[in-house]
Amino acid sequence: xxxxxxxxxxxxxxxxxxxxxxxxxxxxxxxxxxxxxxxxxxxxxxxxxxxxxxxxxxxxxxxxxxxxxxxxxxxxxxxxxxxxxxxxxxxxxxxxxxxxxxxxxxxxxxxxxxxxxxxxxxxxxxxxxxxxxxxxxxxxxxxxxxxxxxxxxxxxxxxxxxxxxxxxxxxxxxxxxxxxxxxxxxxxxxxxxxxxxxxxxxxxxxxxxxxxxxxxxxxxxxxxxxxxxxxxxxxxxxxxxxxxxxxxxxxxxxxxxxxxxxxxxxxxxxxxxxxxxxxxxxxxxxxxxxxxxxxxxxxxxxxxxxxxxxxxxxxxxxxxxxxxxxxxxxxxxxxxxxxxxxxxxxxxxxxxxxxxxxxxxxxxxxxxxxxxxxxxxxxxxxxxxxxxxxxxxxxxxxxxxxxxxxxxxxxxxxxxxxxxxxxxxxxxxxxxxxxxxxxxxxxxxxxxxxxxxxxxxxxxxxxxxxxxxxxxxxxxxxxxxxxxxxxxxxxxxxxxxxxxxxxxxxxxxxxxxxxxxxxxxxxxxxxxxxxxxxxxxxxxxxxxxxxxxxxxxxxxxxxxxxxxxxxxxxxxxxxxxxxxxxxxxxxxxxxxxxxxxxxxxxxxxxxxx
Numbered sequence: 283x284x285x286x287x288x289x290x291x292x293x294x295x296x297x298x299x300x301x302x303x304x305x306x307x308x309x310x311x312x313x314x315x316x317x318x319x320x321x322x323x324x325x326x327x328x329x330x331x332x333x334x335x336x337x338x339x340x341x342x343x344x345x346x347x348x349x350x351x352x353x354x355x356x357x358x359x360x361x362x363x364x365x366x367x368x369x370x371x372x373x374x375x376x377x378x379x380x381x382x383x384x385x386x387x388x389x390x391x392x393x394x395x396x397x398x399x400x401x402x403x404x405x406x407x408x409x410x411x412x413x414x415x416x417x418x419x420x421x422x423x424x425x426x427x428x429x430x431x432x433x434x435x436x437x438x439x440x441x442x443x444x445x446x447x448x449x450x451x452x453x454x455x456x457x458x459x460x461x462x463x464x465x466x467x468x469x470x471x472x473x474x475x476x477x478x479x480x481x482x483x484x485x486x487x488x489x490x491x492x493x494x495x496x497x498x499x500x501x502x503x504x505x506x507x508x509x510x511x512x513x514x515x516x517x518x519x520x521x522x523x524x525x526x527x528x529x530x531x532x533x534x535x536x537x538x539x540x541x542x543x544x545x546x547x548x549x550x551x552x553x554x555x556x557x558x559x560x561x562x563x564x565x566x567x568x569x570x571x572x573x574x575x576x577x578x579x580x581x582x583x584x585x586x587x588x589x590x591x592x593x594x595x596x597x598x599x600x601x602x603x604x605x606x607x608x609x610x611x612x613x614x615x616x617x618x619x620x621x622x623x624x625x626x627x628x629x630x631x632x633x634x635x636x637x638x639x640x641x642x643x644x645x646x647x648x649x650x651x652x653x654x655x656x657x658x659x660x661x662x663x664x665x666x667x668x669x670x671x672x673x674x675x676x677x678x679x680x681x682x683x684x685x686x687x688x689x690x691x692x693x694x695x696x697x698x699x700x701x702x703x704x705x706x707x708x709x710x711x712x713x714x715x716x717x718x719x720x721x722x723x724x725x726x727x728x729x730x731x732x733x734x735x736x737x738x739x740x741x742x743x744x745x746x747x748x749x750x751x752x753x754x755x756x757x758x759x760x761x762x763x764x765x766x767x768x769x770x771x772x773x774x775x776x777x778x779x780x781x782x783x784x785x786x787x788x789x790x791x792x793x794x795x796x797x798x799x800x801x802x803x804x805x806x807x808x809x810x811x812x813x814x815x816x817x818x819x820x821x822x823x824x825x826x827x828x829x830x831x832x833x834x835x836x837x838x839x840x841x842x843x844x845x846x847x848x849x850x851x852x853x854x855x856x857x858x859x860x861x862x863x864x865x866x867x868x869x870x871x872x873x874x875x876x877x878x879x880x881x882x883x884x885x886x887x888x889x890x891x
Contacts, residue, residue: 315366315370316367316370316371316507316510317507319363319364319366319367319370319371320363320367320500320503320504320507322359322363322366323359323360323363323364323367323496323499323500323503324500325359326356326357326359326360326363326496327356327360327493327496327497327499327500329355329356329359330353330356330357330360330492330493330496331493331497333349333352333353333356334353334489334490334492334493336349337349337350337353337420337422337490338419338420338489338490339419339420340408340420341408341410341420342408343405343407343408346405346408346420346422347400347404347405350400350403350404350405350422351394351395351400351404352395354391354394354395354402354433355391355395357492358387358388358391360496361383361384361387361436361437361440361471362384362387362388364440364444364467364471364499364503365380365383365384365440365443365444366380367463367503368443368444368447368448368463368464368467369447371459371463371503371506372447372448372450372451372456372459372460372463372464374446374447374450374451374454375443375444375446375447375450376443376446376447379439379442379443379446380440380443382436382439383436383437383439383440383442383443384436384440385436386432386433386435386436386439387433387436387437387440389432390402390429390432390433390436391433393429394427394429399427400427401427401428401429402426402427402429402430402433403424403425403426403427403430403482404424404425404427405422405423405424405425406422406423406424406425407422407423408420408421408422408423409421409423411487413488413489419489421481421487422482423484424481424482424483426482437471437475440471441468441471441472444464444467444468444471445464445468447464448460448461448463448464448465448468451464459506462502462505462506463502463503463506466498466499466502466503467499467502467503470495470496470498470499471495471499473495474491474492474495474496477490477491477492477495478490478492537554537634537635537636538551538552538554538555538556538557538558538634538635538636539551539552539554539555539632539633539634539635540552540555540618540632540633540634540635541630541631541632541633542569542618542630542631542632543629543630544592544628544629544630544631545629545630547568547569548566548567548568549567549568549569549571549572550567551567554635555635558604558612558614558635558637559572559575559604560575560604560605561575569588573585575604575605576602576603576604577602577603577604577605577611579603580602580603583600583602584600584602587599587600591618591620591631592620592628595620595622595626595628596620597617597618597619597620598616598617598618598619598620598631598633599616599617599618600615600616601613601614601615601616601638602614602616611639612637612639613637613638613639614635614636614637614638615635615636615637615638616633616634616635616636617633617634618631618632618633619631619632619633686710689703689707689710734776735774735775735776735863736774736775736776736777737772737773737774737885738772738773738774738775738777738780738885739772740766740770740772740773740809740818740820741766741770741809743777743780743781743784744764744766744784744807744809744820746777746781747781747784747785747788748762748764748807750781750785751785751788751789754789754792755792755805758792758795758796758803759803760792760795760803760804760805761803761804761805762805762807763804763805763806763807764806764807764808764809765807765808765809766808766809766810767809767810767811769811770809770810770811770818771811771818771884771885771886772884772885773818773863773882773883773884773885774863774882774883774884774885775863775882776863779859779862779863780859780863780882782855782856782859783856783859783860783867783880784807784820784822786852786853786855786856787822787856787878788805788807788822789852790824790852790853790878791805791822791823791824791826791876791878792805792824794824794826794827794875794876795824795825795826797826797827798825798826802825803825804824804825805822805823805824805825806821806822806823806824807820807821807822807823808820808821808823809821812881816883816884816886817865817881817882817883817884818881818882818883818884819879819880819881820879820880820881820882821877821878821879822877822878822879823875823876823877823878824875824876824877825874825875826875826876827873827875828871828872828873828874828875828876829869829871829876834869834871837853837869838853838854838857838867839854840854853867856880860880860881860882863882863883864882864883865880865881865882865883866880866881867879867880868880
């Protein structure tokens with residue numbers, strides 16, 4: 283076996299091997315256009331090597347011309363693939379120049395193939411030559427056709443495109459890539475074309491070495507692609523290491539990580555997230571499967587939150603329940619962030635999951651305790667009002683007794699005055715209703731209940747509280763003044779809890795006036811629409827000496843009190859009740875007295891929000 287028979291097949295095998303490797307990479311990722319161009323170029327070089335070997339072994343002129351005519355096809359594919367490689371790999375260059383070069387070369391080759399007589403080049407004579415080692419090969423005398431200049435122009439334009447693209451890559455900082463890939467492609471393309479012209483014009487008696495020049499181009503291109511693959515492999519290892527660290531951190535704090543590919547619909551979740559939902563490690567999860575795992579009462583709100591996030595491009599935040607494998611309900615807090623493409627189309631959403639069941643249980647227990655404290659506060663308030671309320675009840679009960687005795691006396695007469703009897707009965711009914719009203723208000727305040735928001739007329743609320751506190755104010759010789767603006771709208775709240783807040787503030791205000799003289803003991807209650815928003819402000823002001831600064835700083839702290847028999851919970855509970863109504867309780871003080879004011883959102887604004 284001579285060296286020609288060995289070398290050219292080796293070039294073919296090498297190119298095909300590299301082509302298959304890069305074709306596999308290109309098929310694995312649609313964004314690997316450079317690998318696809320490289321694979322195409324390597325296949326073309328393998329074909330060129332086969333055609334060159336056939337030309338070296340052919341001794342028949344007609345067969346030689348047939349081979350020569352078809353050999354231009356893989357050469358055109360090679361130049362086209364090299365041009366496409368540089369365009370996709372560098373992302374630079376003038377596309378119009380590349381397309382013109384490829385188009386002119388294609389036009390010349392098609393004309394050469396379809397015409398009866400070759401119009402680019404053809405052999406007019408063959409003779410045998412000997413190279414080193416005593417190996418014989420065929421040498422042809424070539425005659426150029428009228429389309430030869432078109433092919434040469436296409437090669438020049440291809441080289442111009444490659445030079446322009448490499449220059450732009452050099453200027454943008456990719457000097458090594460521009461030199462290794464762009465420089466080698468230009469150099470060896472010029473070398474192969476120059477060597478072919480010398481052979482065809484009889485100036486050099488040697489075999490065609492086009493495939494050898496092109497395999498050097500293939501090697502240069504493969505080196506850069508290999509570097510990219512190595513970088514991608516390194517990044518993949520770093521990503522895996524980072525993923526393991528994230529998973530470890532997530533397990534430490536019971537965090538679940540998830541990613542929703544909106545394009546394909548698939549949802550990836552780590553082990554912690556799958557455990558929260560009771561999903562198997564290899565089970566496929568999509569949006570429908572995820573929603574089926576959410577509690578049926580929360581399913582629609584979760585779907586709506588996801589839809590709103592997709593439409594607005596905003597972050598996704600939601601708390602919902604899922605049924606665990608042991609049959610218990612778990613509260614899940616989910617957070618997600620959208621990934622958008624340039625056209626503002628959502629591509630993916632990534633986020634975290636956290637089991638907040640214990641927090642929810644703690645909040646529920648705290649809510650119950652707060653309700654129990656509020657109930658205890660109402661009972662304590664009723665204890666403070668006991669004497670006044672007893673007086674409030676004694677008046678109608680005493681009147682009922684006197685009217686009943688008078689009625690008995692009238693009935694014992696021979697001819698009772700029926701009109702007088704009717705008046706007595708009307709008085710009894712009125713006094714009974716008055717006593718019943720006092721008892722009903724006591725029952726509602728002493729009843730243990732959760733906050734149940736209802737539409738409340740503020741004026742009626744104040745009238746009910748004033749009816750309860752009036753007797754105690756009279757016993758303390760405190761003047762009660764209250765007013766309510768005509769344009770005050772209705773609020774949304776729990777009547778009993780708001781009555782408790784007002785009673786606490788009124789009792790504190792009356793306590794603050796204890797040291798003043800009789801004529802100066804005054805408590806003023808006001809109600810008006812807030813100037814800074816859709817809310818109503820209710821104020822309770824006293825004529826006391828004011829609150830010292832050290833006391834004012836702790837006034838709302840639990841168990842802080844300045845009263846010898848106080849619990850220190852009245853203002854704390856009142857503040858919690860107001861905040862539960864989405865309002866705010868504030869205090870202002872001075873030498874002329876103290877004013878507590880709390881705001882409540884109007885019913886319509888709460889409904890709208």
